[in-house]
Amino acid sequence: MNSKEIAKIVGVSRSTVSRVINNYPDIPEATREKVLKAIRENNYYPNSSARRLVGMKSSTLGVFVVDIKDNEKPHHVIENNEDLLYGNSYFSPFINAFIDQANKAQYYVLVSTVYSSDELWKIKSSFCEKRIDGGVIIGSKDNEYEKILEVIGKDFIIAAVDINVTEENKDKAIYINLNNYKGAFEATKYLIDLGHRDIGIITGDITKLSGSVRFESFKQALLENGIQLNEDYIAYGDFTEYSGYIGMKKILKSSRRPTAVFVCNDTMAIGAYKAIGEMGLSIPDDISVIGFDNSQISQYMYPPLTSVNVSLPEAAKLSADLLIKSIEKKELVPEVKIVDTTIVERASCKRIDN
Template sequence: MATIKDVAKMAGVSTTTVSHVINKTRFVAEETQQLVLDAIKQLNYSPSAVARSLKVNTTKSIGMIVTTSEAPYFAEIIHAVEEHCYRQGYSLFLCNTQNNAEKIKNHLDMLAQKRVDGVLVMCSEYTTDSLDLLSNFASLPMVVMDWGPDNEQTDLILDHSFDGGYLATRHLIEHGHTKIGLITGDLSKTTAKTRYDGFVKAMHDANLTVNPDWIMEGHFEPEDGYECMNKILVQGTLPTAVFCCNDVMALGAISAINEKGLSVPQDISIIGYDNIHASRFYSPPLTTIHQSKTRLGIMALHLLLQRINGLAHERTRIEMHPELVSRKSVRKLSPHEANK
């Protein structure tokens, strides 16, 4: 493998001049630059990333800590971040934690040892232990995107989930549905609770009764949508529509409905939340509430790069506004059907 000395010898210059050409740290005459570049190409020379990082005090790498990369919503954010990192010339180290404080600490230690330029943390909620751990790495440029309660230690994503829950429910009501069920995530989580509150407000505003027998709590997984929908389907009276608080639970709910010999939306309409990429390929294509995962990932990374370059220091709030995406899983009822 060629060394910087080999390049210098072939180009007839010093190793210092080769370094200046590679790192662009000092003016070098165009003719001399070309000799160095030709030698680099001919020898297939690649500078040591470790040695170079020690010299210029940057590794052009970023760490990303997430609860899980399996959930489609987070996977799409991760994809946007990785793509934008690549375009900016950065490498990305991805760490899954399952919100385990020990794993968070180990990952942060590892990322610090690798001398990453900054860390992007994306979790759905934070425990006190994990927040304390993050504060121990305050010297490392970091963007902490927090869906949980407002916390002075973290940046904040304001995703307007209440508005999204209201919007989803209102869409069902405008399509003639008065008997509406809800499959929600863990109501101890902020995201699930605010979407639930939006649902309740829309029902009350329309003077509709919230039937507690049609309110089911899961954990934002497809299995939860399936099991919760089955609990609704065994009841004597069924809702004509169900709001599922994320798209993967909607998928589970649709599967349960189909297994009972019923169909969506003819028998029961379904609306989801998040507008994950796969939702347009559900059968039928899923009506859902859109949140821009690409925009969120890029905004978070842009803020981190500003912090790395010393251009941003204050705690930041990023806002996302939900939008309705109408597809085929919600049917408009006639007045006769609505009053049955």
């Protein structure tokens, strides 16, 4: 079944069929009705490839989940480790919300994963083969993102999440950033307000924007509150559960233990909990812990983890909306959006007296 057959059935030309499908004005109601009826009765769906070929939009958005691990790490702590995306639930809320928002606007969503530099071609080919009208990149480090930008050129409608915006790149994409600075600052302030002075940190991957900003903000918050940062209280992690475990072990070995630790994401907090448990310490009595991301798991941890909520679903909806806005406008509308953060208090932090 194609438009020609529909045309024959109704007794009009393909042009007319096309016009009613595309909602042209100036078509007599009677004709429109007849065509629509034939379409319905014959179960006709216009071929999407043919439409694209003549320059219509594909009504498809891409989401590229970049999760490149250059150096393999041991994962003793992780049970059931599958080591790939499906072992990492961090991106799922984003992907799911993005699909949902796109679908609402009648767009389809192509999802691709990039696990190594060799797979960057997936992003390029999706754009160059004209499979998508626009796409969002999430999970990439700044340097990877620069490489991607080079590769796909500047003629595409593209959005990036959690990427450092510079003079150089600011006109080349839509940027959705998380208010990491405020979130980390408030998390630190929260611990200080609870009376803590000996505060540690397990950082994220500081080659990612969210990793470096959370760390800087933590230091700034201590500084502004006249608190000395103890080098022993710093552990450099990489956002994985295992690094949280190792990091907390390291911190707990300090001659004088901190009374609170800011763990830069919830996944590392899981590892940190294990380390604390193994040392026979208890949360929050012996040590307070605050996480970041407010991931699904945080509410089920024991004790439930106080965490900084950054709404990935909100970031996803923003990405989809802005991408679609640019697509309908037929050109990239560069923009920078910041998704806000709030602290979700649970039971992992305790007030202490000095």
